[in-house]
Every structure is written in C-alpha cells, then in structure tokens.
Amino acid sequence: MKFLLFNLLFLIYLNASTLTLAMSSSPSRLNPILSNDTASSEISDWLFNGLFKYDKNGNITTEIASSYYFETPTKLIIKLKDNVLWHDKVKVTSQDVIFTYEQIINPKVFNSIKSNFTEVESVKAIDNLTVEINYKKPYFKALEIWMFGLLPYHILKDEKDLMTSSFNKNPIGTGSYKLKEFKTASDIELIANEDFFEGRPKIDRILYKFLPDLNTSFLYLKQNKLDIGALTPIQVSKQIDDNFKDNFDILSKASFSFSYLGFNLENPKFKDKKVRQALSLAINRQELVDILFFGYGEVCNGPFMPNSFAYNDEVKETKQNLEKAKKLLKEAGYDEKNPLVFEVITNTGNNIRINAAQILQYQLAKVGVTMKIRVMEWQAFLNTIVHPRNFETILLGWSLALMPDAYPLWHSKSAKLGGFNLVNYKNPKIDELIEKGSGTINKDDLSIIYKEIFKIISDDLPYLFLYIPDGITAINKKIKNIDPAFIGIMHNQKDWEIEE
Numbered sequence: 257m258k259f260l261l262f263n264l265l266f267l268i269y270l271n272a273s274t275l276t277l278a279m280s281s282s283p284s285r286l287n288p289i290l291s292n293d294t295a296s297s298e299i300s301d302w303l304f305n306g307l308f309k310y311d312k313n314g315n316i317t318t319e320i321a322s323s324y325y326f327e328t329p330t331k332l333i334i335k336l337k338d339n340v341l342w343h344d345k346v347k348v349t350s351q352d353v354i355f356t357y358e359q360i361i362n363p364k365v366f367n368s369i370k371s372n373f374t375e376v377e378s379v380k381a382i383d384n385l386t387v388e389i390n391y392k393k394p395y396f397k398a399l400e401i402w403m404f405g406l407l408p409y410h411i412l413k414d415e416k417d418l419m420t421s422s423f424n425k426n427p428i429g430t431g432s433y434k435l436k437e438f439k440t441a442s443d444i445e446l447i448a449n450e451d452f453f454e455g456r457p458k459i460d461r462i463l464y465k466f467l468p469d470l471n472t473s474f475l476y477l478k479q480n481k482l483d484i485g486a487l488t489p490i491q492v493s494k495q496i497d498d499n500f501k502d503n504f505d506i507l508s509k510a511s512f513s514f515s516y517l518g519f520n521l522e523n524p525k526f527k528d529k530k531v532r533q534a535l536s537l538a539i540n541r542q543e544l545v546d547i548l549f550f551g552y553g554e555v556c557n558g559p560f561m562p563n564s565f566a567y568n569d570e571v572k573e574t575k576q577n578l579e580k581a582k583k584l585l586k587e588a589g590y591d592e593k594n595p596l597v598f599e600v601i602t603n604t605g606n607n608i609r610i611n612a613a614q615i616l617q618y619q620l621a622k623v624g625v626t627m628k629i630r631v632m633e634w635q636a637f638l639n640t641i642v643h644p645r646n647f648e649t650i651l652l653g654w655s656l657a658l659m660p661d662a663y664p665l666w667h668s669k670s671a672k673l674g675g676f677n678l679v680n681y682k683n684p685k686i687d688e689l690i691e692k693g694s695g696t697i698n699k700d701d702l703s704i705i706y707k708e709i710f711k712i713i714s715d716d717l718p719y720l721f722l723y724i725p726d727g728i729t730a731i732n733k734k735i736k737n738i739d740p741a742f743i744g745i746m747h748n749q750k751d752w753e754i755e756e
Contacts, residue, residue: 288405304405312741
C-alpha cells in the first residue's frame, strides 16, 4: 500500500507544471523586512504579501487589506481580509501588522525600510481585523510603506534575535507559493499554496536554478532549460537565432533605473554652472544609447522615470552642441591653453558603465576637455570614494521605486556622510518643495510639486543624466496568460498556465 501511494505521489510530482527560472546569487534571508539583496527580495515576494500592492498600471491597490480610509489627514484606518491564512493555516490578524511594524522600528533589527516609518506616530488594533495608524503629519507615502510583507506574530513572538532566526531560512508567509527547501548556493523550489487568498496559482511549482555565471544562464535559455530569463542588448541583437525566436517571446521595456555622471559640487571646477552646462552640451546621449544598448534604452532627461506621475515631459533631451559647449567653457575660463581636466571614477563588474566612460571621454575630447578614467573594485569604490565623497566625478546608477522620494538624493540635509546626496547638491527651493511634497497626500497635487522638482534639478545639472536601459526578457511561448504591463509581467502570475 505504501509503495502504491509513493508511486502515485511520484506520478503527481512528475505531472506537476513547473516554471523554471534562474538566480545568479543565493538569498541571504528570506524575510520580507530583511531581504535587502536581489535574490532574497525576489524569493520573498513569492512567499509574503503586504497590506497594499501596485496594480498593473502602477496604482496602489489593496492586497491583505480589504479596504481603507483616512478618518483625518493623519489617521489611517485599514480593514483586513478575513480569508488570509499563513502557510500553516493560522489566520492573519491585526496583531501580525503591529508585530511587523514593531520589528521594523526595533533598533536591534537592521533593515533598509526603517526610515520610511519615521512619520508614524502609532499603530494599534481596533479589533482582530482593523488597524489604526496615526501619523505625525500628513504623509505622502502613507499607503506605500505598508507594501512590505507581513511577519507571523504567532511564530516569531518569542524570537530573541530576528537577525539570526531560523525563520529566515524556513519562512512561513501568506504568499501564493510556499518554500519547499532552502540550501545556500543551491536550487530553490517553491510549491503552490492551496489556500492562497486570491486563489491557487495554476502553475504547481517554481524552480529557481542557481546559476551564478550569466553566460551559463544564457546557455540554459538557448537550450530551453529556463522558461524566463534576462537578455543583454548584445545577446538579443547578435547572439540569438530564429530557433530561439520560435520558442521565446522577447519583451523589452524601460527599467526603473538610470545612470548618471555626478559632479562633486564642492569641487571648484564644478561650482560654476556654465561648466556643467558645457559638459552636458558636449555629450551625445543618443549615441551612448545606440552604442551601449543597440537601441534598447532611452535618453534620461531628469531624476524621475518616464510615464510616472513625477516625470515632467516639458523637459526635453539636451542635444549635443559642440560650439555652444566650447563657448561656455571659454566663459568659465577654460580654453586650449587652460583645458578642463578632471577624473571620473566608476566600478568594476559593470562593463556597460566602463564602456560609457570611454565613450564620454571620446565625446568630451571634441571640446578640448580631458576626462581621466579610474575603475575600482565595488566595495573599495564605495568605502574609499563614494561614501567619503572623495571624487571629482563618479559614474553610477540609481534604481527607483514607483513612488519616488526626492529627499534621500536631493535634499540638502542628505548631503552628509551616510546620506545619499552624494554630490552635495543644495538648493533651498528644492528643499522647500520636497518638504511640501512630504506632507501632500493628494497625488495630483504631489505630481505638480514633483514635476517642478524635476525641472529645477534638470536645469541645475548636479548630474549629467545619461540613459535609462531597457530590461529585456525572454519568455517561453508555452506560458499562457502573460499580460505585459507598466510594472512588468509578474502582476498576474497566479493566472499563468503552462501549455505542454
């Protein structure tokens, strides 16, 4: 009897539909408030849910929350769905929300989202399924900060140290999939959650192949051993054939990131805006996109992403104008006898960025500017150059959230050691607008404020905004019901099916 049962279970396992993906690094902690690296975040997203999420168009909608309303501009009432179960079948309650919040603000728990909660005054339960959140003032991210995954109070309430808890390797969440097993530097298997509150996913298993070498991932894709995978511009342009295109759809969309050349505005060379304007006019951004990405990218015009509420489409691309660049440099005191010479520093492990530096060097030479290039190992670059502000210029990139927050990058109070205003940008008008935006909960009003921030920063040129690369994804054609959207393809994954 046991033998027959084993065979039956084995047959079911073999017939289970499987989505095969790849990860290039091993997760560190499968805990939604501690998942700082890419691999941890990606796996955690399958296992946990927040009170809110973004819909396919990038608008806020409910997830574990069933409804919400602002009783006052600073008091938010959230009702929870009554059918959300943890993977061990215990019901989610208000206590889980409060417990998770307490862990986030716990000084012994180190996480990257703590600063989002500085405006929270209190979080308390009205009843088992109702939470009251009080803010110190109206807060423009009042809903967004509750998108992180919740933690189970009933499992972790007696945990003495969340940072080292075994839970981080054996998580219990609410998500559409459960973790089968986690071993460092190994494949990871997830299995469908039969009790998922939005309905059981149609695909039974998700298998993450541990492939640290990106060339190996590409080989696996070409051999049909992965169902979805990222492609580089050169791969999609030069290294795939018609057979690959018969098996995969290629989806390209702008990534939520941009690259830039940042000036140290404390350096005398770059305090004169004319110098920054001259360098901006000397470069050809479209040429950068064409050479680096074979056209799979777009020119970046400012600090917020195109198609977002904060983007100001009245700010146009700066076109290369060599004569005007030379004129501005001369007005600033630079000419053939006294050329502008400066150094840009960037990091190893990013060939695109190094190639970008070389193209910029070539373009700037046309107006008599000498740009020297230094490339450093990533950690050394951060510790000795970026954090102590020990540079003339740096070539870096930023990843951006759907709800941009200008404070960390652009407020003058962030221009300090440990802050992310790396270029020491200080503009009292920008400070005023950022602070006004922080207390603006009407998105239309916030849009007006952020579009003005966009325009001023683009005009001030603390950065040379360069390019926004595309994310290029290959998707096996046997996967049905994929619905590409502004936020990507994963928003409706539970509805995907695999056609054998």
